[in-house]
Amino acid sequence: MLFLSWFRSLCAVATSLLLLCAFTATAQNPLLIRDLSLRTDTTSYTLSRNTVQVQNEPSLYFYYRQDDETAELLVYPQDTRRGPSLRLVRSADFTLLDSLMAVDGGQYYRAKLRFKDLGATRYLRLTFRQAPDSAGQAAQTQTINLLPVTRTTLDFRPSDTELFIGEEKVFTLTSNYPKNIRLSPEWTKGQDIDYRLDQENGTLRLHVLPNALGTRLLTLRPQTERPFLTDNNRRVSYALPPIRQEFTVKATRLRFLSVDKKELTLDDASRMRGVELILDNGRTFDLKKTYRIESQEEAGGALIAELFTRQYLTNDRVLCWLRVYNLHRQTESYLYIKENDQAKYITNFNITPKTNITSVSVRHRGGDWNSNTTVNPGETVDVRLDGESLSRARFHFEDVQVIPSDSSIRSDASVVYRVQVPITIDKKRITIFNAGQPTGFGLPVREFQRPHPLDFVGVTFGEAPRPVTRLNGPILYDQTIRDVVFSFNSGAIDSEQQLYGKQYLTFEIRTQNAKGDLIEMRTVDNIVVCPDGSSVRAAFYQDKQCQVGNISLNNLLSARKTYDLDDWSKIIITIKHNQAQYQEAGFTQRLELVLQRRVKFDIDISFPAGLLTKQLNPKAGESNNYTAFSGISLATLAQFSFYNPNKINKLRPYKIGAGFVALNAFNLSQDANKSRDLGLVILGSVYPTRSDAKLTFPLYLGGGYLMNAGKAFFLFGPGIGVRL
Numbered sequence: 008m009l010f011l012s013w014f015r016s017l018c019a020v021a022t023s024l025l026l027l028c029a030f031t032a033t034a035q036n037p038l039l040i041r042d043l044s045l046r047t048d049t050t051s052y053t054l055s056r057n058t059v060q061v062q063n064e065p066s067l068y069f070y071y072r073q074d075d076e077t078a079e080l081l082v083y084p085q086d087t088r089r090g091p092s093l094r095l096v097r098s099a100d101f102t103l104l105d106s107l108m109a110v111d112g113g114q115y116y117r118a119k120l121r122f123k124d125l126g127a128t129r130y131l132r133l134t135f136r137q138a139p140d141s142a143g144q145a146a147q148t149q150t151i152n153l154l155p156v157t158r159t160t161l162d163f164r165p166s167d168t169e170l171f172i173g174e175e176k177v178f179t180l181t182s183n184y185p186k187n188i189r190l191s192p193e194w195t196k197g198q199d200i201d202y203r204l205d206q207e208n209g210t211l212r213l214h215v216l217p218n219a220l221g222t223r224l225l226t227l228r229p230q231t232e233r234p235f236l237t238d239n240n241r242r243v244s245y246a247l248p249p250i251r252q253e254f255t256v257k258a259t260r261l262r263f264l265s266v267d268k269k270e271l272t273l274d275d276a277s278r279m280r281g282v283e284l285i286l287d288n289g290r291t292f293d294l295k296k297t298y299r300i301e302s303q304e305e306a307g308g309a310l311i312a313e314l315f316t317r318q319y320l321t322n323d324r325v326l327c328w329l330r331v332y333n334l335h336r337q338t339e340s341y342l343y344i345k346e347n348d349q350a351k352y353i354t355n356f357n358i359t360p361k362t363n364i365t366s367v368s369v370r371h372r373g374g375d376w377n378s379n380t381t382v383n384p385g386e387t388v389d390v391r392l393d394g395e396s397l398s399r400a401r402f403h404f405e406d407v408q409v410i411p412s413d414s415s416i417r418s419d420a421s422v423v424y425r426v427q428v429p430i431t432i433d434k435k436r437i438t439i440f441n442a443g444q445p446t447g448f449g450l451p452v453r454e455f456q457r458p459h460p461l462d463f464v465g466v467t468f469g470e471a472p473r474p475v476t477r478l479n480g481p482i483l484y485d486q487t488i489r490d491v492v493f494s495f496n497s498g499a500i501d502s503e504q505q506l507y508g509k510q511y512l513t514f515e516i517r518t519q520n521a522k523g524d525l526i527e528m529r530t531v532d533n534i535v536v537c538p539d540g541s542s543v544r545a546a547f548y549q550d551k552q553c554q555v556g557n558i559s560l561n562n563l564l565s566a567r568k569t570y571d572l573d574d575w576s577k578i579i580i581t582i583k584h585n586q587a588q589y590q591e592a593g594f595t596q597r598l599e600l601v602l603q604r605r606v607k608f609d610i611d612i613s614f615p616a617g618l619l620t621k622q623l624n625p626k627a628g629e630s631n632n633y634t635a636f637s638g639i640s641l642a643t644l645a646q647f648s649f650y651n652p653n654k655i656n657k658l659r660p661y662k663i664g665a666g667f668v669a670l671n672a673f674n675l676s677q678d679a680n681k682s683r684d685l686g687l688v689i690l691g692s693v694y695p696t697r698s699d700a701k702l703t704f705p706l707y708l709g710g711g712y713l714m715n716a717g718k719a720f721f722l723f724g725p726g727i728g729v730r731l
Contacts, residue, residue, distance in 0.1 A: 039084065039085055039086075039093075039135060039137055039147045039148070039149040040054070040082060040083070040084065040085060040135060040149050040151065041083045041084060041085040042054050042055050042083040043067065043080070043081070043082050043083065043133075043151060044080070044081040044082075044083075045067065045069050045078050045079075045080055045081075045153075046078060046079040046080075046081070047069055047070070047071060047072075047076055047077070047078045048072070050069075050070065052067060052068065052069040053067075054067050054151065057069070059154065059236065059241060059242070059243055060243075061152070061154055061234075061243055064152055065152065066152040066153060066154035067151060067152065067153050067154065068153075068154040068155075068156050068236060069153070069154075069155060069156070070155075070156055070157060070158065071122070071125050071155050071156075071157055072157070073125075074122075074123075074124050074125050074126045074127075074186075075121055075122060075123065075124070075125075076121070076122050076125060076155075077104070077119065077120070077121045077122075078119070078120060078121075078122070079117070079118075079119050080095075080107075080116075080117070080118040080119070080120060080133075081115055081116070081117055082095075082107065082115060082116040082117075082118075082135065083114075083115045083116075084113065084115070084116070084137075087112075087113050087114055092113075092137050092138045093107065093109070093113075093116055093135060093136075093137045094107055094135070094136055094137075094138075095107045095118060095120075095133065095134070095135055096134040096135070096136055098132070098133075098134070099123070100122065100123055100128050100131050100132075101120045101121060101122045101123060102120060102121045102123065103118065103119075103120050104119040104120055104121055105117070105118055105119040105120075106118060122155070125155045125157075125233075126157075126184075126186050126187060126232065126233060127232075128155070130152075131152070131153040131154070131155060132150050132151065132152055132153060133150070133151045133153060134148065134149070134150045134151075135148065135149050135150075135151075136148045154234070154243070155233065156233065156234055156235050156236055156243075157184060157187060157233055157235065158183075158235060159182065159183065159184045159187045159188065159231050159233075159235065159247065160182060160183045160184075161180060161181075161182045161188060161211075161229050161247055161250065162180065162181045162182070162250075163178065163180050163181075163213065163227065163250045163252055164181075165178050165252065168252070168253065168254045168255055169254070169255050169257065170200070170215065170217040170254045170255070170256045170257070171217070171256070171257050171258070171260045171262075172217055172218070172219075172220065172256060172257070172258055174216075174217075174260065174262045175214055175215070175216045175262075176214070176215050176216075177212050177213070177214050177215075178212070178213045178215065179210060179211065179212060179213075180204075180211040180212070180213055181211075182211055185206065185209060185210070185211050186232070187231050187232050187233050188204070188206075188211055188229060188230075188231060188232070189229070189230040189231060189232050189245075190204050190205055190206055191203050191204045192204075192205055194214075194216065198218070199217070199218055199219045199223040199224070199225075199256075200215050200216070200217045200218065200219075200223050200224075200225045200254060200256070201215070201216045201218060202214060202215045202216070202225065202227065204227075204229070213227070215254070217254065217256040219256060220256050220257070220258065221255075221256060222253055222254070222255055222256075223253070223254055223255075223256050224251060224252070224253050224254075225251070225252050225253070225254060226249055226250070226251050227249065227250040227251075227252075228246065228247075228249050228250075229246075229247045229250065230245050230246055230247070231245050231246075231247060232245075261304075261343075261350060261351075261352060261353045262289065262352050262353070263352070263353050263354065263355075264286050264287040264289055264344070264352045264353070264354045265286075265287050265354070266284055266285065266286050266287075266354060266356055267284065267285040267286075268282070268284060268356065269337075269356050269357060270356070270357050270359065270399050271329070271331055271356060271357065271358050271359070272358075272359060272360070272361055272362075272396070272399070273331050273332075273333070273334055273358050273359065273360055273361070274361050277329075277330065277331045278330060278331060278332060279330075280330075281315070281328040281329055281330040282328070282329045282330075282331070283326070283327075283328065283329075284314075284326075284327045284328070284329040285320065285324050285325070285326055285327070286314070286324060286325050286327050286354070287323075287324055287325070288319065288323045288324055288325050289325070289344075289351065289352050291351065292316050292325055293316065294316050294317070294318060294319070295315075295316065295317070296315070296316055297313055297314065297315045298313070298314040298315075298316070298344050298345065298346055298351075299313060299314075299344075299345045299346075299348075300312040300313065300314055300342050300343065300344055300345070300354075301342070301343050301345060302335060302339070302340050302341075302342060302343070303340070303343065304343050304350045306348040307348075308343070309333060310332055310333065311331070311332065311333050311335050311342060311358065312329055312330060312331040312332060312333075312342075312358070313329070313330045313332075314327050314328075314329055314344060315327055315328040315329075315330075331358050333358065334358050334359065334360060335356075335357065335358040336357055336358075336359075337355045337356065337357055341353045341354070341355050342354050342355055342356070359395075359396040359399065359419065360395050360396050361395075361396060362394070362395065362396045362397060362399065362400040362441055363394045363395045363396065364392050364393070364394040364397070364439075364446050364447075364448055365393050365394045365395075366378070366392075366393045366394070367380050367390065367391070367392055367393075367439070367448050367450075368380070368390070368391045368393070369381075369382060369388050369389070369390055369391075369450065370388060370389040370391070371386070371388050372386075372387065372388070376391060380449075380450050380451060381450070381451045381452075381453045382428050382437070382450045382451070382452060382453075383428065383452070383453060383454065383455045383506070384428055384429065384430050384431070384432050384452065384454065384455070384506065384544060385428060385429070385430035385455075385506055386427075386428050386455075387410065387425065387426070387427045387428070388425075388426060388428070389412075389423055389424070389425050389426075390404075390423070390424050390425075390426055390450065391416075391421060391422070391423045392421065392422050392423075392424075392439070392448075393420065393421050394420070394421075395419065395420070396419055397417075397418070397419055397420065397421065397422045398417055398418055398419045398422070400422070400441045400442070401441060401442045402422065402424065402439060402440065402441055402446075403439070403440040403441075403443070404424070404426050404437055404438075404439055404440075404450070405434070405437050405438040405439075405440065405449075406429065406432060406434060406437065407426045407427060407428050407429065407432070407437055408426065408427045408429075409424050409425065409426055410425045410426065410427055411425075412425040428450075428452065430506070430543055430544070431543060432452060434452055435451065435452055436449045436450065436451050436452060437449055437450040437451075437452060454506075454508045454509070454544060454547055454548065455506040455507055455508035455544075456507075456508045456509060456588060456589060457506075457507045457508065457589065457591065458507070458510070458584040458589050458591065458592070458593035458594055459500050459507040459510055459594075460476065460594055461474075461475055461476055461582055461594050461596045462474045462475075462476045462499065463495060463496045463497065463499040463500055463510070463536070464476075464493060464494075464495060464496075464512070464536075464582060464596070465493070465494040465495070465496060466478065466491065466492070466493055466494075466598060467491070467492045467493075467494065468484065468488050468490070468491045468492070468569075468600060469484065469486060469488060469489065472492075472494050475493075475582060475596045475598055476596055478598055480599070481577075481599045481600075481601050481655065482598075482599065482600050482601065483601050483603035483652075483655070484600055484601065484602060484603055485603040485604065485605060487570055488569040488570060488572070488578070488600065488602065489569065489570050490559055490560060490561045490569055490570075491559075491560035491561075491569060491578060491580070491600065492557050492558070492559050492560070493514075493557060493558040493560075493582075494557045495536045495554060495557075497536055497537060497538055497539040498538070498539045498541045498542075500536070500538040500542070501538040501541075501542035501543070501544065503543070506542070506543075506544060507538070508538070508544075508548070509535055509536070509537050509538075509548060509550070509553070510535070510536040510537075510584070511533060511534070511535055511584060511585040511588040511589075512534040512535075512536065512582060512583070512584060512585065513530065513531065513532050513533075513534070513582075513583055513584070513585050514530070514531040514534065514558070514580060514581070514582055515528075515529075515530050515580070515581040515583075516528065516529045516530070516531070516560065516563060516564070516578075516579070516580050517577075517578075517579040517580075518564065518566075518567065518572065518576065518577070518578055518579075519576060519577040519579065520572075520573060520575075520576050521573060521574060521575035521576060521656055523577075526566055526567055526572075526576070527564055527565065527566040527567065529563050529564065531558075531563065532585065533552070533585065534554055534558070535550065535552040535553050535554055536553070536554050537549075537550060537553035537554075560578070560580075572602055573602070574602055574604045574607075575601065575602060575603070575604065575655065575656040576601075576602045577599060577600065577601050577602075578598075578599070578600040579597070579598070579599050579600075580597070580598040580599075580600075581595065581596075581597050581598075582595070582596045582597075582598070583595040583596070601655055603650070603652075603655075604650055605649070605650060605652070606647055606648065606649055606650070607647070607648040607649075607650065607658070609645075609646055609648065610643070610644070610645055610646075610666075611642075611643075611644050611645075611646045611662075611664065612641070612642070612643050612644075613642050613644070613692075613705070613726050613727070614639050614640065614641060614642070614673075614726055614727045615639075615640045615642050615668065615707050615722075615724055615725070615726040615727075618640060618670065618707070618722050618723065618724035619722065619723050619724050620670070620720050620721065620722045621720060621721050621722075622713070622716065622718045622719070622720045623718060623719045623720060623721075624718060624719075639671075639672065639673035639727075640668055640669055640670050640671060640672050640673075641668070641669040641672040641673075642666065642667070642668045642669075642688075642690070642707075642726070643666045643667050643668075644664035644665065644666035644667075644688075644690060645664055645665055645666055646662045646663065646664030646692075647662065647663050647664060648662050649661070649662075658694075660693055660694050660695065661691065661692065661693050661694070662691070662692045662694065663689075663690075663691050663692075664689075664690055664691075664692070665687075665688070665689045665690070666687075666688065666690075667685060667686070667687060667688070668685070668686045668688045668690075668711070668722070669683070669685050670683060670684045670685070670686060670713075671683045671684075683715075684713045684714065684715045684716055685713070685714045685715065686711045686712060686713045686714065686720065686722075687711045687712045687714070688709050688710065688711030688712075688722070689709050689710065689711060690707050690708070690709035690722075691707070691708050691709055692705045692706065692707050692708075692726070693705060693706045693708075702727075703727075704725050704726065704727060705725070705726045706723075706724070706725055706726070707722065707723065707724055707725070707726055708722075708723050709721075709722060710722065
């Protein structure tokens, strides 16, 4: 045994020497490279020990794990006396990370490189070149072949080993390096179970097709794209170990054939000329033959369609003509492909009627579905189409944008779209298309006609214009109202975010006197205020009815003008939207102007009674005291009354006046010699605040000059007032 071990080691050394000699014999300069070391990860591969014959050429093999493996390269030159003049020729198969650098004065060279796609690279080589030296030695070149190898595994563990005659089944294979497994797209021929191998999305798939009943053995002989080494790394091989798996093959069952079109339309074209269809190859199809398609497996079913096979395709499918005669939905049942009333295969697809719209509904923001399909510029609405076969339709709305929405509905009977109408749209109707063809339905476009708050209406009655919405409650105006003028700020109606359109207004005008009696009543209808040129829709608001200029109240009144109205008269103006022009409630603003007065001047006749009087500077012998209560006097005064500024037509409880007082005009005393006199007086009077009293008792205070006595005097006392 010891002798055999020694003999094997001797043979290995001899083989390495022979391979090294072959390397040097095939190189351009056998004296350029003495040895070479390639290290990947933690393993080193040398030219003297790790070489194999590939197509009769020695190659340095090394194992890799990644396609872009990084390796360290150590090169030992044959002649170290020529100095550090060795270099590595660049190649598209690798990237030189660190240049080939001499170490210890050229005793060896070191470099680092990264390979590119080792799994697909063929004929990988390292080429070294040494420049001529000063001694006249010519330039030398040597090429070393590299053989990247990897350890590839392939495993097949099916979860179901039951197959059916004529039915293809697909399994998944697992591998540590799927890219290195050689695919076989063509089916094997003449085996109990034929197979082919392909790859989809990086997954290896095994397609099997049984041909014989019973327990059958499938033998898979996979090949690799990159080789691997066997026999102690001395022989190159591409064949992985065979994979064997037993299957139980049963009799034929109906096989499902998929089609490339799942939605077909029943119309004259599909019924007469047919639809081109690509179907899975059923293995037993005969070309140029018509097959019947029914919705039941038993004989005598209703004819759904006819299938005519035309030719085979390279992807194991069949090109056919399909003529449809009846409607069918996949949820109802499968479709059976029959030959002579015998079901051969099953398939399924929808046969639906031609797309037909029966009605269109529109839902505006915050509203309900409405059959009125009118939309406005700049508006976002939901549009619902009702009809048949709508899910397959490709609807398009002319010149508007469809906004994706989570609430969208799409079915055969109804579809819902959320559309945004451009604010600059210049069409009167948005046509709805299906696959580029008009459907006959559309959305009429109408300008916004919504009531705007009445802050764009201004009023002037002696001051600067003010919006009517700021004038709430009665307005007390203490000057003459020459006129009431209404103006309109048409630039305040439309904005970039909100459009309102034309404003249709009605003015109701009433004038009343101080007692509330009606003087005149006028109504002005259909005042149309249009947004001005600052609106983005100004060009579409052009109308001869649009109000131009201001509205003067005096031009509307005929009985009495505003400047002829009496004190405490009222001008009541109600401004409101014309409700017949809108689909929602409008706005109303009431303006009440009251002609206020601060002071009232009048001639008043009253009957002071029981006055106390006192003369100034009495004569000798006359008393200086107040006189006794006198009888009823008669007073005629020119008086000023004062109105309460916070109330309408309400006087304050005091008056000031000047006039004549006939003292004791009606003498009720028993003394016949009671003096009578006429005085010029200035009196202040205080009246009760009750406005509904018919009989009042005011108080008088004042003074004056007695005509008969020729003296000044003061007086104080009550009076009697009668209100009729």
